[in-house]
Structures are given as C-alpha cells and as structure tokens.
Amino acid sequence: MAQRQESPGEEGEEQRLRAAVRHLQAEAGVLERLVYKHRNQHRSAAYFQYLLKVRRDLKLLLSANIVEVLNATFPVLASRKPPNTILVPSRQAKKKPGANHSHHKRLLGVARLLSQMAEPVMKGAVQITFLLARSFFVDLCAALLALLARVRVLIQQMLLDVVSIYNKVTDLTDRKQAVRISIDRVQAFREYYPSSNDPNTILECVWVKDKFVLNERTKASCQKAQDDIQKSCTPDLSIQYETLGLVSEGFLNSNAALVAYRDGKS
Template sequence: MVIEMSVLFARTFFMGFSVTLMALLARLRVLVQQVVREFYPVSEDFVVLECVWKVDKFILLERKSKRENESQVFAFIKWITNAENFNKLYLPDSGKKRFIAGEISKLGKGNITSTIFSYRELCDATQNFHPSNMIGEGGFGRVYRGYIKSTNQVVAVKQLDRNGFQGNREFLVEVLILSLLHHPNLVSLVGYCAEGEQRILVYEYMVNGSLEDHLLDLRPGSRPLEWQTRMRIAEGAAKGLEYLHDVANPPVIYRDFKASNILLDENFNPKLSDFGLAKVGPIGDKPHVSTRIMGTYGYCAPEYASTGHLTARSDVYSFGVVFLEMITGRRVIDSSRPSNEQNLVLWAQPLLKDRRKFTLMADPMLEDNYPIKGLYQALAVAAMCLQVEADTRPWISDVVIALEFLAKKKLEIAIFKSM
C-alpha cells in the first residue's frame, strides 16, 4: 500500500511541475486505482486517502519558494536521498524490479536542459566502453573517456552499476542537482542516458584528471603541484562549496568532499564532481539533517560519523582534511606508514599545536619552495576547519576569504626563494 503511494507520487511528479494542486490530486486518484488494480487486491478508497494526504502535505511544505519549479525539484531530491523513500520507487514486475527512476527524462519542462543520449551513442563514443578508455573506477561504477562525433566534443562518461539501488539514486540526484546548479567550480553535466536499466552520466572532460592524481598518485617523472597552484586549487574548491552552501536555494551539503572528487581542467582550475551523495541542507530552524552515514572514511566530520547529523560545517571539516592533504602530501588514511602516522588528522593534531613543528608538516615534494608565513597561515586554516566541535569551525565563506589571500601571495614566494 505504501509502495503504491510512492510510485504514484513519482509518476505524477515527473509529469510536470505546472500542474495545480487540485489537478495533481485528481490525477493521483485516477492513477492510484490503476496501480492498485494491477498490483494489489486491497481497498482502493483507503489507498487514495493515504496517497492524497501524503502528497498534499509534501507539496504544501514546498510552495513557499519563490522559484516553485526549482523548489519542487529540490524537494524531490530531499525526498529521494532518503533510502527508505527511494526503495519505495520499485514495483514488483514478474518477479523482477523495474526502474521508475527511468522517468527522469520527463522531469519538469525547462528544468533539465542536458542532452539525452541513447545507449548506442555512448557505446560509439567509448568504443563499447572499452577498457583502454577507462579513466576511473569507484563504488558507483566506471568512468570512460569518450568522443561525441555530432558535437566534436571529448567527454567523460560515467556508467553506474546497474545492479545497485545506490547507483540509481546517485543518478537521479546528480542529474537534478547539476541541471539546476551552475558555477565555474562545479563540473558541467553534458547529458545522460536512462535507457532501459542503463544509468549513464556524461560530463565535460577534465584534461588534468583529479587532484588525487597530482597529489597522492603522482606518476614517476611527473612534477608535483607547486605551492601556489595548491592554494589556487583549494580556493576554487572552497568557492564551489560556498556556492552550494550560500547561493543554492535551498542549500546543498556536498557530503563527499575528497581529493578524487576535485577535477582539474587544462589550467588546473578545480571543479567539484560526483554529487550523488549530496543532500538538501537543513531549512528554516532545523539545525541539521539526519541521514544515513555515507561518504569516505577519514573525510567525514566526527559528529556526522557518530550521530548522522549533517550540516554545512560537516563539509567544512572534509575540506580541512583535503586541505591538510594538499599541504602535507599525505593520504588521509595510509596503512603503509607507521601506526602512529596512518591517520592524517590524528598525526597532525599535536603538530598543529606547536608552530615550531609546522615545517615538519610541509610536503617534502615541495623541496622547501613555499613561503614560511604562507605555510603557517594555511595550517591555521586547516586547523580551524578540523575542530572537533562543529560550531567552532568557520563557515566556508570565511575559508574562501582566507584562501583568496593565500592564493595571491606570489611575491612572498619569490622573496623566500632568493633567501
């Protein structure tokens, strides 16, 4: 019975956002009869009442936004990122599960401007997803380099795991978020494919890969990132978070800030990618979002890891971890190091309390080519972001101000080199 309600809501939601509340409820009443007759021999009237009450409450809560269409999309993002709700989007069909999520292509006129690719087009673009074109692999699937002939465009093609509910939810969230949010420090979504059970995302191709490639997985013979480049990357990544936290309405919590999710273009300008774990932030008087704990071990804020309470300052903690990686050249978790150095944050905590030991934390690959004062200031920013108590961490907008200053200190580096 609960399943029918959710399916009807999803189907109706995808039909368009300009539908009035009364028309929506009328359509729901018709659709619910069809679903009940097809799948479940239960009382139709009772299910109709339940469905109407749920949807009525959901819509009324979200009608306060000035941009009604976008607020409803964000409302759906908020709803779909709840695992229990997401699982209700599946209906039994001859012993199998069919994907209601495939209706993404019908979501709201004008809200999704990305290209809808056929599976055949993306097979052609990636040479049938040939292993030689694979440029990355993660928990949700694989990423391939591709070439779209019709637009003469090189792209990154992420094929999600078809067997995972999680990958399917990530697909929905990422398409919606990247269709609504646009910023120089967020990766651009070129298009997507939702053909059958295929869930594929197509992004702009980032020539220089990820920050992790240049910082933690440096190939033999490759030059390490210079200090100033690191500060510029940190500044841009922080501006991407600032946009999500302070400009997006409602705010978005990224929830998976890490070096592998920071992509670099030909000029090493950073762009945040992989928004599948993103959550719509707390709205109104709510201090946090309560959610299932996800993300990457080592990057999660302590309060989120222990309670599931998520706030914008949870992202600030994750930023602090990545910034510390950029300063030290160390992985957040490195089992190849001595036991007392395997956890980057725990290793750094006592050193951050003694300025005389700050130079011990600088990445040896920099070969002392960094400004001493700049190192001190950068470590101070990292230390503030890594405060155990969330309320004592700075807002990301404050971090941006500090990094704008650090990213422009070229003169001091030149003076330091000449000493």
C-alpha cells in the first residue's frame, strides 16, 4: 500500500482534537466539583438542571473514548494502515462503551453528540445571566459562565474537526483498496471493494444563528441532486425544429408592392 506524507492540515486537526479532549476533561472535572458542592442549595433552580444536562453530555462524550478513535483514524489518513481496519467492529467487552461498533460509526456518533451539546450550554448560560443581572451568587455565576463559554468553544471546534475527519475517512473507505501481504519472502496483494448495500453518510456544518448545526446526507442523495442539476441545464433533445428556406428577392419585392398598393387604396 502506497505511503503518503501527512498534510499540515491533518497534523493541525490531530493536535487540536487531542488538546481539546484534554481541556474538556479538565472543564468536566471543574463542573463536577461545582455541581457536587452546590447541589443541595440549587438543585431546584432552572439553571442547575441545565448544568446537570451539560455534565451528562460531557460524561457521555468522554466515555466514547475519543482518543482511541483518533489513534485508529489518523494512521488510516496517513496511509499507514488500510482503511478497512476502521470498518471492523472493535473487539471489546460487551459492558464497555463502543463494543461491537467500528471506529467509523463511533466517529459519527461523536459528531452527532457534539452537535446536540450546544443547546443545553446556551440555555444554561441564559439562565445564569438572569441571576447575575439580579446580583445573586455573583462569584458562582461568573465561574459558571466562564466554564460554559470554554465548553462551548471546545465542542464547536471539535465538531468542525470531527466532521472534516469523518468525511475524509468516508472518502477513503469508498474507494477500492489494495493491501500487500508479505509472508516468508512471498508477496500477495488483497483487494477490498466498498459495499454498495450501505450508503455512506456525508456530514456538513452549517452556521445557524449562534451555533453550528450538523446536516447529514447520503452519497446517493448528493449524486442524485447533482444529476438533477445537470439534467436541468442540458437542452431538451425531444424538441423538433423546422428549418426554413432562404427568402428570394422577388418574393420580398412582391410583398412590398402589395403593401404600397394597399396604402394608396386606403
């Protein structure tokens, strides 16, 4: 299998994602401590319920073990491993999250979860601003607003990077692949063909109001839309045109004389 050098963009995405995961773990730890300390006093408040939702989403995101998915994905993008390795379900115990799911599907699940985490963060921040406007719990509100702002920036940037990586991996897995196997000085080539029964999903991020929204489309629908656009731009060949012969000068002179006679008579 041909080796290729990693592009600066892929190295930047890998570094950003790994750094974002570390920062997100730190912010989740701070949020866990704040929730534990103020649960008895603020458990019935609206903003505290949104904080619990944010904590739940962070726990679910970190339990997906993004680092393991990245360790399996970036070698494929760098052509150090064949793309079919991320399509095989991971061999884990049934109690562990991600068991019986491939790294490709886990990456899609991470993108979907990141797209749904923005709404609880924003609603929780709005509720906290109401308390801050009334000068209630100023120190706590300032700390929570800073934490939520940091979490929002991290999840939005991670969403963009995960969508970009997922589309690159999907494009690689949709191609025919050839793997060279060497055993005792004997080389053999094995080819893998993409399955046409399971259409691949293409992701895109669209900025709507104050956040990125995740849109999912299948390659079949994208290809159909392109075919419809090309069909609408091409002329309709079913229309039959009639070619008229050249008009002679005698015919034109006779028509001019007829018009002059009608004008003089009138």
